[in-house]
Amino acid sequence: DVKVTQSSRYLVKRTGEKVFLECVQDMDHENMFWYRQDPGLGLRLIYFSYDVKMKEKGDIPEGYSVSREKKERFSLILESASTNQTSMYLCASRSTGAEAFFGQGTRLTVV
Amino acid sequence: AQSVTQPDIHITVSEGASLELRCNYSYGATPYLFWYVQSPGQGLQLLLKYFSGDTLVQGIKGFEAEFKRSQSSFNLRKPSVHWSDAAEYFCAVGAGTASKLTFGTGTRLQVTL
Numbered sequence: 001d002v003k004v005t006q007s008s009r010y011l012v013k014r015t016g017e018k019v020f021l022e023c024v025q026d027m028d029h030e031n032m033f034w035y036r037q038d039p040g041l042g043l044r045l046i047y048f049s050y051d052v053k054m055k056e057k058g059d060i061p062e063g064y065s066v067s068r069e070k071k072e073r074f075s076l077i078l079e080s081a082s083t084n085q086t087s088m089y090l091c092a093s094r095s096t097g098a099e100a101f102f103g104q105g106t107r108l109t110v111v
Numbered sequence: 112a113q114s115v116t117q118p119d120i121h122i123t124v125s126e127g128a129s130l131e132l133r134c135n136y137s138y139g140a141t142p143y144l145f146w147y148v149q150s151p152g153q154g155l156q157l158l159l160k161y162f163s164g165d166t167l168v169q170g171i172k173g174f175e176a177e178f179k180r181s182q183s184s185f186n187l188r189k190p191s192v193h194w195s196d197a198a199e200y201f202c203a204v205g206a207g208t209a210s211k212l213t214f215g216t217g218t219r220l221q222v223t224l
Contacts, residue, residue, distance in 0.1 A: 004154075031210040040120070042201065042216035043155075050210045058211075090154060092212075097162075099145055100203075100212055102154035 002027045006091050006103035013110050019078040021106050023091030031096060032074035034058075034066065037088040037105070046089075049074055050096075081110045113138045115204050117215035124192050125223050132187040132218050134202035144185040145203040145212070146176055155201065161185065172196070197222045 007022035025032065031050050035043040035058075045058030047066040055066050063085060067075045074093075078085055086109050094100040114137045124130055136142055143162050147155040159170025166178040176187045185202060199219045205212040 033210075033212070035214075040216065042117075043214040045211065045213070048210055056210075092155075094210065094212065096210060097143070099157050099160050100155075102147075102156075104154045105152075 002101050004091055004093055004101050004103040006089075006106050008106050009104060011106060011108045013078075013081050013108065015082060015110055017078075017081050017110075019081045019108070019110075021076040021078075021089055021091075021108070023074045023076070023093075023103055024072055025074075025093035025101070026072065027093060027095070027101065028071065029093040029095045029101075030071070031094045032068065033092040033094070033100065034064075034074070034076045035090045035092065036060065037090055043090065046076065081108075083110050086110045113142075113204050113206075113211075113213045115202050115213055115215035117200075117202055117218050119218045120216070121219045121221070123221040123223060126194050127191050130187075130189045130192045130196070130220070132200050132202075132220070134185045134187065134215060135183050136185060136202070136204040137183065138204050138206070140206065143205045144176075144178060145205070146170065146174070146185075146187050147201045147203065147214075148172075149199045149201065149217075151198075158187070158200075192220075192222055194222045194224060196220060 033048040034046045049068040091103040092100040146158040202215045
């Protein structure tokens with residue numbers, strides 16, 4: 001079975017903290033994605049990566065950064081967490097031209 | 112730029128009734144189209160996909176979708192809905208040669224018994 005694993009299902013962090021969300025895939029996919037999901041807004045793309053050490057901004061990159069040092073791992077970093085970053089974060093991976101596979105999601109609450 | 116519109120935010124159907132969820136896309140070339148389902152608290156699961164060929168595609172759980180190029184649509188259908196189909200459904204568009212997938216805002220399906 002293909003697998004995309006996000007390191008945490010639930011996280012609670014304080015305003016101003018640096019937050020790391022980790023995602024690992026075991027399918028050797030070249031493309032990996034971070035989406036944010038909010039009610040009524042669907043999935044919005046934060047960043048994606050099409051190769052190791054390569055990244056591109058998505059639709060809402062402000063306040064976020066990413067790191068991809070190995071092909072299987074893609075990290076989302078909130079440099080200084082704010083309450084408006086409270087959300088569900090979904091990681092996905094995809095081979096170009098095929099469907100995307102999703103992790104279970106991380107529900108982040110910033111207090 | 113590619114985009115997806117799901118005009119129905121919320122739909123309620125009775126168990127056993129038929130279902131159609133609408134999806135309209137905007138894309139400059141031949142699109143790759145997807146429908147995903149998300150149960151509460153879960154990630155997204157692929158229902159079906161269209162890349163090329165037959166415009167009527169079959170998916171899992173008895174779902175099907177029809178690609179209509181002239182209408183830029185990819186509507187999801189099921190002839191008889193089950194209570195377990197209650198979930199949120201997302202349509203997505205991408206390309207064969209590029210990485211990015213763009214999602215719609217989703218349609219929440221409620222099934223009454």
